[in-house]
Amino acid sequence: MRVVVDLATCQDHGQCAIAAPEAFRINDAGALEYDGSPGEEHREHVEEAADVCPVQAITIED
Amino acid sequence: MTAMTGRSAGGHVVIAGAGMAGLRAAERLRAAGWDGAVTVFGAEPHLPYNRPPLSKELLAGAVGAGGVREAHAATAFRRRANIDDVVWEPGARIVRACLAAGTVTLEDGREVGCDGLVVATGLRPRRLRAPGTHPARHVLRTVEDAVALRDRLRPGARAVVVGGGFVGCEVAATARGAGCEVTVVEPMPEPMGLVLGPELGRSLRRHHEERGVRFRVGRTVTELAPDAVVLDDGSEEPADLVVESIGSLPNVEWLDGNGLDLSDGVLCDGLLRAEGRPGVVAVGDVARFPNPRYDGVPRRVEHWCVPADTARRAAATLAAQLRGEDPAAAGDAPFAPVPSFWSDQFGLRVQSFGAPGLGDRCELVEGDLRRAASGIAMVYHRDGRPVGVVLAGIPASRHRPYRDLVAGAPAPV
Ligand SMILES: Cc1cc2nc3c(=O)[nH]c(=O)nc-3n(C[C@H](O)[C@H](O)[C@H](O)COP(=O)(O)OP(=O)(O)OC[C@H]3O[C@@H](n4cnc5c(N)ncnc54)[C@H](O)[C@@H]3O)c2cc1C
Ligand code: SF4
Numbered sequence: 374m375r376v377v378v379d380l381a382t383c384q385d386h387g388q389c390a391i392a393a394p395e396a397f398r399i400n401d402a403g404a405l406e407y408d409g410s411p412g413e414e415h416r417e418h419v420e421e422a423a424d425v426c427p428v429q430a431i432t433i434e435d
Numbered sequence: 436m437t438a439m440t441g442r443s444a445g446g447h448v449v450i451a452g453a454g455m456a457g458l459r460a461a462e463r464l465r466a467a468g469w470d471g472a473v474t475v476f477g478a479e480p481h482l483p484y485n486r487p488p489l490s491k492e493l494l495a496g497a498v499g500a501g502g503v504r505e506a507h508a509a510t511a512f513r514r515r516a517n518i519d520d521v522v523w524e525p526g527a528r529i530v531r532a533c534l535a536a537g538t539v540t541l542e543d544g545r546e547v548g549c550d551g552l553v554v555a556t557g558l559r560p561r562r563l564r565a566p567g568t569h570p571a572r573h574v575l576r577t578v579e580d581a582v583a584l585r586d587r588l589r590p591g592a593r594a595v596v597v598g599g600g601f602v603g604c605e606v607a608a609t610a611r612g613a614g615c616e617v618t619v620v621e622p623m624p625e626p627m628g629l630v631l632g633p634e635l636g637r638s639l640r641r642h643h644e645e646r647g648v649r650f651r652v653g654r655t656v657t658e659l660a661p662d663a664v665v666l667d668d669g670s671e672e673p674a675d676l677v678v679e680s681i682g683s684l685p686n687v688e689w690l691d692g693n694g695l696d697l698s699d700g701v702l703c704d705g706l707l708r709a710e711g712r713p714g715v716v717a718v719g720d721v722a723r724f725p726n727p728r729y730d731g732v733p734r735r736v737e738h739w740c741v742p743a744d745t746a747r748r749a750a751a752t753l754a755a756q757l758r759g760e761d762p763a764a765a766g767d768a769p770f771a772p773v774p775s776f777w778s779d780q781f782g783l784r785v786q787s788f789g790a791p792g793l794g795d796r797c798e799l800v801e802g803d804l805r806r807a808a809s810g811i812a813m814v815y816h817r818d819g820r821p822v823g824v825v826l827a828g829i830p831a832s833r834h835r836p837y838r839d840l841v842a843g844a845p846a847p848v
Pocket of ligand 2: 378384385388389390397405425426428430
């Protein structure tokens with residue numbers, strides 16, 4: 374699956390990293406790092422991450 | 436009876452309320468395998484949008500500049516493809532429900548049949564009851580409210596915020612950022628004290644005061660004057676505008692007469708079923724449900740995470756009921772979510788996990804209460820067990836262990 378985070382909107386809440394640690398991580402500098410093509414087996418967690426992002430910065434493109 | 440619509444062969448689910456909880460309920464019903472008809476009726480003229488920015492970015496003018504249309508566009512939720520066949524009726528307030536007959540009645544007189552009902556009607560602001568009048572009284576719940584208030588936040592304008600809860604404090608910070616002279620009137624000894632306790636409340640008050648917000652704590656408003664509010668000690672606070680942020684009331688009147696417990700939202704069991712009513716579930720801010728993580732006491736929880744959490748459980752319940760299956764066997768049981776909320780005040784991110792308001796003792800585990808901006812972690816214990824943690828100014832990379840601390844196995848009830 375393809376995932377895009379609008380980094381201009383992202384406010385580093387980190388909710389995505391709690392919902393889908395397989396794909397999202399807050400690094401030691403406090404900024405978001407993510408995997409733009411996580412495995413299909415993670416879809417449920419990644420959809421959950423998109424739902425819980427308070428600023429709706431995460432888009433699942435397929 | 437007027438024309439009845441909506442009772443299709445496969446069954447019809449009505450979702451009352453087109454806020455975030457209504458949206459999540461629609462998505463989750465589809466995810467739970469319900470493929471019958473779904474209609475969402477919403478009193479507002481808009482499709483679902485996100486409320487937190489209304490006291491933050493939108494109020495500050497950082498997003499959604501222009502009118503209501505632009506403001507809504509900047510905050511609207513995306514809708515998932517799995518709800519493309521859900522029917523949305525914004526601008527359609529439900530005025531009555533007859534649960535025995537399985538009908539809801541809309542403001543325009545239409546009567547709609549339903550086999551399942553999701554109550555997602557949320558809250559409305561409680562209004563200040565004080566004699567006198569003021570020409571610029573504001574509340575903040577809708578995008579219209581936010582645009583009206585934003586347009587008044589001019590440099591030098593004197594704003595009195597009545598109520599120092601989270602939304603009140605966010606409005607105070609945003610108004611101050613826009614150059615207003617801001618005073619917060621709060622009846623408790625400290626702002627946000629009910630949830631955070633006096634220690635952290637005081638710390639955050641200092642954070643505000645250092646940035647120019649004035650506080651009148653332990654005071655209530657007794658009267659409104661055309662250019663001021665009068666407090667219970669007889670003093671006056673000059674006010675070009677008054678923001679009433681004194682809590683909310685559940686939108687449940689339309690359910691009157693059905694024998695439901697509506698004393699504080701809709702009383703639900705642990706599967707989010709309205710007590711004793713098959714085919715009726717409640718979600719979001721309006722639902723009062725027990726969380727066995729803490730105890731068996733049903734509570735309403737006004738956090739942004741609650742619509743998604745409750746919708747997941749309620750949709751599993753309703754879909755199973757409509758299929759004639761046992762709802763307790765569907766979805767997560769027991770339903771014991773870890774609540775969380777955040778708040779932004781003068782660039783300080785406050786993040787909570789668990790239920791700090793239920794604590795009987797708090798413990799500062801990181802930081803200096805005199806300097807909230809440099810990072811604070813406060814853990815709240817109940818009967819010796821950590822039930823909540825509040826982090827202020829701590830980067831998200833360090834949230835996980837704190838969340839884990841309060842997200843362990845639910846206590847036995
Ligand atoms: C200004 C503001 C800032 C916030 N900031 C934060 C934050 O920073 N962090 C956080 O965790 N939470 C925050 N929240 C709380 C969060 O936004 C709410 O918990 C969430 O909006 C609840 O969603 P809901 O769908 O249950 O209710 P609502 O959003 O209230 O939606 C209910 C909908 O139902 C409609 N309705 C009501 N009656 C009827 C009827 N009879 N018929 C049809 N429709 C009806 C209403 O018009 C409304 O559109 C904030 C809330 C506000 C107002
Ligand atoms: S939840 Fe949203 S805002 Fe937070 S880090 Fe993830 S993408 Fe960014």
